Amino acid sequence: MTKGGSGRPRRGRRPGESKTRSAILVAARRLFADQGYDGASIRDIAAQAGVDPALVHHFYGNKEALFTAAMHLPNLPEQLGAALASDPAARAEGRLGELLVRTVVALWEDKALQRTAIGLLRSALTHERAAAMLRDFVRSAILARVADAVEAPDRDLRIALVASQVVGLLMTRYVLHVEPLASATGEEIAHAVGPTLQRYLSGQISM
Amino acid sequence: MTKGGSGRPRRGRRPGESKTRSAILVAARRLFADQGYDGASIRDIAAQAGVDPALVHHFYGNKEALFTAAMHLPNLPEQLGAALASDPAARAEGRLGELLVRTVVALWEDKALQRTAIGLLRSALTHERAAAMLRDFVRSAILARVADAVEAPDRDLRIALVASQVVGLLMTRYVLHVEPLASATGEEIAHAVGPTLQRYLSGQISM
DNA sequence: GTCTATATGATGATAGAC
DNA sequence: GTCTATCATCATATAGAC
CATH class of the missing domain: 1.10.10.60 (Homeodomain-like)
Structure with a gap:
């Protein structure tokens, strides 16, 4: 038995x-x-x-x-990449910045993703390991996906500028809850900060 | 005696x-x-x-x-206001955004100010009282000083957008040390993000 | 003004019973 | 797999001697 x-x-x-x-x-x-x-x-x-x-x-x-x-976000870079690839014309038509914001705001609707990202942001400021994870995440997610869309000379600076605006947006909108940014729609945000990212990616930024 | x-x-x-x-x-x-x-x-x-x-x-x-x-930063709003008032022509000539970045970056050279601001940023994410202080600081420092320069309809949104880029810049440059933003000069940063703030203050942002 | 001693509680981690 | 019991360490805060 x-x-x-x-x-x-x-x-x-x-x-x-x-x-x-x-x-x-x-x-x-x-x-x-x-x-x-x-x-x-x-x-x-x-x-x-x-x-x-x-x-x-x-x-x-x-x-x-x-x-x-x-x-750990196993497939976030893939999701971001897929979203960006879903509109291939955007890149050529100078709408990559707007598409990028729209993607970030849309991905943010996923509660699990949101909690993970906020957890990373919140912890990164006081915990070195979390800061390293956040840097890696930003690198793999943003840099790797749009790097080929920006020209070489100030590529790293352009990516860093994009990161600065995205991080600031996440901080003020989702962590500090600054109004009226916190209760604005994704569309409003896309219209407001899209051109900023677009300029950082392909506009005139250096002296 | x-x-x-x-x-x-x-x-x-x-x-x-x-x-x-x-x-x-x-x-x-x-x-x-x-x-x-x-x-x-x-x-x-x-x-x-x-x-x-x-x-x-x-x-x-x-x-x-x-x-x-x-x-507690007793006279920071005054310092910021004085710096902004030092170039009155900037407002009319559409250089207010650039002047704003330049002022923020310049004030940041003061070590005591820098430590205070970083302390507030770092604590704001995990401590509600610190978050309130940071919001008050942003309100009194930025909002009160440039509020009269932006038109009424989406004034609050414009200020919040400015705050999002400034906070993101401080975070990436001074806290997360993202390169090459961390080692860029104040002039480079002014050229790069000045137009962003200018557009948030007086450009087309809504749909 | 300065310090010793201590009250009180929370934390991360472990050993080991069931 | 689950839980009780516990260790060692750290924290804020207070009382009171000098």
Whole structure:
């Protein structure tokens, strides 16, 4: 007689295994987004996920690893790339800047993405590892996707300028909640800051 | 015979009174700037100032009050206003945006100002009181000084857009150290982002 | 004004029972 | 997989001696 006894066969994933794991990740994303790396305690995260604090350590080892796992965005660069590639004419017609804002604002509607990005932003200012992750994210997501659209001489400066406006927009709109930017529609924002990004990408910026 | 004994008269401030007070403030500015509100401990601040931690409480009561005292910029709005008023022709000639960036970058050379602003930025993301102070600062410093230069309909949106680019610039250049923005000269930055601010102030931004 | 001593509580992490 | 119990460390804050 096999282990388990009565007639019910033991197929599929055993209960409670991956459910708590992902519950912890969701809670971690929310709390890292709300309070930043230092402010979010493992105890709070566990309580939010409805599990024991020791389980968090059991699954992820330590807080750093949990943060890395929670903030990891496996396919965001791909999503951004796909969105940008969806309108190939924009690049030639000088609408790349506007398309870029529109994409950023649209991707932001995804709650998981939003929490991850805010968590990174919030933590980057006080946690060096988070800052490194944010820099890498900006590099891979923005730089790699639009780099071939800008000319070589001041390419890095142009990308950095784009990043400065995008980061500032995310900060003021989604973190500091500066009005009326916070409650503006995506369309309004696209019209307002699109031309800025366009100029940074292909306009006159140096002296 | 008066208290104090020998010939030396007891005039002026007694030693050790305001010296440690201001030493604490300087240390607090530096540590709040480097580590944010939560990361900077009173112990660290006291150690940096070379005084006993209990003295910090004795002088300022609690951490909140110390933060408020350290981050208080009594005359920054005045400085900003004076710098903007120094070139009255700029407003009429459409160079207000460039003058604004130039002023921000120039004021930033003041180390005390720089530390205060970074401290506010770094703390604003995890500390609600710091966020409120930053919003007030942005309001009084930027809004009040250039509000009369922009037309009424979307005045608040225009100011918020200016704030978004300025905050993003400070974040990427001075906190995240994104290159080549971090090592660019003030002149380069003025040329690059000046037109952006000018357009936000007086250009076409809505649909 | 300055410091020692301490109250009080939260944190990340670990060992080990079930 | 789950939880209890606990360690070591850090924090803010206070009381009170000198």
